[in-house]
Amino acid sequence: MYGTVRHEIRIQRPAADVWALAGDAERLCEWFPGIVSSAVDGTLRTIVTASGIPMPEEIMACDNTQRRFQYRLTMPVFKHHRGTIDVIDLHDDTTLVVYSTEADPRAMALVIGGGTAGALRELKRQMELTTEGAL
Amino acid sequence: MGRKILFITTDQQRYDTLGCNGGTIARTPVVDALAAQGVRYERLHPQSVVCMPSRSTMITGQHVSTHGVWMNGVPLPADAPSVAEVLHDAGYRTAIIGKPHFEPFLDPFARFAENTFAGNGTFGPHRGFEHFESATHGAAGPLHYARWLFATHPEAVGMYYPVLDGSLEVNAMGGGDTGAPQAWVNNIPKEWYHTDWVADRTISWLDSLAADDDWFCWMSFPDPHHPWDPPASEVGRIDWRDVPLPAGYIEDTTERERVLDSKPKHWRAWYDGRVVSNYEAPLTWVPATLTADQIRETTALNAVECELIDEAIGRVLQHLRAKGCEDDVDIVFTTDHGELGGDFGLLFKGPYHVDGLMRLPLIWRPAPSSRVGVASGTTVTRPVGHLDLAPTFCTIAGVEIPHWMEGKPLPIDDTDADARGFERVLTEWDSELFGVGVHLRTITRDGFVCTAYLPGSAHDGTEGELYDLNDDPLQRVNRWDDPALAALRGDLIADLWDHQPPMQLPLRGVEAPV
Incomplete structure (x- = not known):
């Protein structure tokens, strides 16, 4: 059975700055609590969780124009998975970031989606820590 | 030196499973003896009928709306108020051994401290517990018991019932003799089973203390929560074929379904397998298929x-006796919520505020050396709640009750209860899971249980339940729409909203299914 989870957060930082971090596939481990490494090889990304679980992923889209990043976890436990990060310019030097998770089985949407909620909080914390382009 | 506190909890244990509460199937002489020496409460209700919110109430002394763990999967913040922290700050040695479940269990990112200690080879500290040693309903996951079993008896790991199926849903797979869901033959030796492990580890921690230490030990057994997979060597204690059907089970199908139809519609929808409104029941199991023999077998298991829990408690008490300190120990025994156990043809739990899930065992045996004015074998009939536990522990320890606790120290008899205003107890349910939302608010007062339904995916907010516990102890006659009780219903609802704290907003996120 299919499940969907969506989390969003507003960040006091221009969209281009947020996208520079959130749209960089290799830097996921910098802002997703519980992911200790994220290595990219072409369209394949392998993340390793803090509990030691390696999770292979396929990068499906990294659209610098729309500022959309999409990937899917390819572990056998998933009949379907799609993660989508949308970085939306609110045209007031702030940004809305939406992190959506679709999964079958549905419980995995909650398990992964719970992590994405924490990731958005960490992304906001890091982005608002400095208003300069130091990231 | 003050009074020591042994706080014993089980998980999902019905009121009627104890001999002292009238139970006739399980033999529970140890807890029965505690009741005979102390106070037995006949109307303890939880503030939530699922684990995480209920346990969060125990540790904070707060209503669910206040601590904000509004459904399973919502973590209690690591810095949330904790009675263990209060006691530790007052000089108590503190431990929790067994099932904590203040934080989600399904945690591949290891974001929650509960799930990290065992892997790190550490034991806290966390939430005011200087020793935090964890277990859950089997051998899966990152907790101390699972690690211990894997390290010492790896051949036993696969003997437990798989609580979750391959889709991470609560497993509907049947077993035992009758094919009952979550019934299972577990060939694990009794000595390796988690019940004995919890008692063993408790004894070990108690042995680490100095004789003059004051201590608060929360011994938290994962059973008798499903799966019903006790060690096979022990199953022969009770032949399920001899087990009577529970009084709450309606054998006649037509009558059973008529009673279900008189309740708000998610009752019948679940029974028919059309809607599973919460994660805690198997997604693919249809309660209407439950047979009388399956109820007998799950009841027996x-x-x-x-x-086994009673005997494990007995071992710990014997150890305290041998150490010469049992008379200095206050013992509180309870559980986090109940089990439908065949009532209305249902098993497991969910948004159903009836006695199977809400009426819980509670025993308080004050330390004999404390000379608290408790007559042996006292019974309190007035309603009390889990939120009264934390203030009780503070009182036992001689510590001022923090302002953030919302309960009151437990009464020692009905006279005390009346003098201190134990009139009502409130229970909440909120769940939002994959498009299905259910929201209940319940008051129990003056022998009535009254539940208001808030708008949700299956309810428009006008529904409700009202039961007269004196005339209808099995809650079969829903009198919500009975004109003769309209004034009473209005009074109960007004009283409910006068005392129900507002939900903390914004709601904290659901970070896992459980």
Whole structure:
């Protein structure tokens, strides 16, 4: 059975700055609590969780124009998975970031989606820590 | 030196599973003896009928709306108020051994401290517990018991019932003799089973203390929560074929379905397998298929688990006796919520505020050396709640009750209860899971249980339940729409909203299914 989870957060930082971090596939481990490494090889990304679980992923889209990043976890436990990060310019030097998770089985949407909620909080914390382009 | 506190909890144990509460299936002489020496409460209700919110109430002394763990999967913040922290700050040695579940269990990112200690080879500290040693309903996951079993008896790991199926849903797979869901033959030796492990580890921690230490030990057994998979060597204690059907089970199908139809519609929808509104029941199991023999068998297996817990408690008490300190120990025994156990043809739990899930065992045996004015074998009939536990522990320890606790120290008899205003107890349910939302608010007062339904995916907010516990102890006659009780219903609802704290907003996120 299919499940969907969506989390969003507003960040006091221009969209281009947020996208520079959130749209960089290799830097996921910098802002997703519980992911200790994220290595990219072409369209394949392998993340390793803090509990030691390696999770292979396929990068499906990294659209610098729309500022959309999409990937899917390819572990056998998933009949379907799609993660989508949308970085939306609110045209007031702030940004809305939406992190959506679709999964079958549905419980995995909650398990992964719970992590994405924490990731958005960490992304906001890091982005608002400095208003300069130091990231 | 003050009074020591042994706080014993089980998980999902019905009121009627104890001999002292009238139970006839499980033999529970140890807890029965505690009741005979102390106070037995006949109307303890939880503030939530699922684990995480209920346990969060125990540790904070707060209503669910206040601590904000509004459904399973919502973590209690690591810095949330904790009675263990209060006691530790007052000089108590503190431990929790067994099932904590203040934080989600399904945690591949290891974001929650509960799930990290065992892997790190550490034991806290966390939430005011200087020693945090964890277990859950089997051998899976990152907790101390699972690690211990894997390291010492790896051949036993696969003997437990798989609580979750391959889709991470609560497993509907049947077993035992009758094919009952979550019934299972577990060939694990009794000595390796988690009930004995919890008692063993408790004894070990108690042995680490100095004789003059004051201590608060929360011994938290994962049973008799499903799966019903006690060690196979013990199953023969109770032949399920001899087990009577529970009084709450309606054998006649037509009558059973008529009673279900008189309740708000999610009752019948679940029974028919059309809607599973919460994660805590198997997604693919249809309660209407539950047979009388399956109820007998799960009841028997549940009773075996209750007996094992009773014996494990007995071992810990014997150890305290041998150490010469049992008379200095206050012992509180309860559970986090109940089990439908065949009532209305249902098993497991969910948004159903009836006695199977809400009426819980509670025993308080004050330390004999404390000379608290408790007559042996006292019974309190007035309603009390889990939120009264934390203030009780503070009182036992001689510590001022923090302002953030919302309960009151437990009454020692009905006279005390009346003098201190134990009139009502409130229970909440909120769940939002994959498009299905259910929201209940319940008050129990003056022998009535009254539940208001808030708008949700299956309810428009006008529904409700009202039961007269004196005339209808099995809650079969829903009098919500009875004109003769309209004034009473209005009074109860007004009283409910006068005392129900507002939900903390914004709601904290659901970070896992459980």
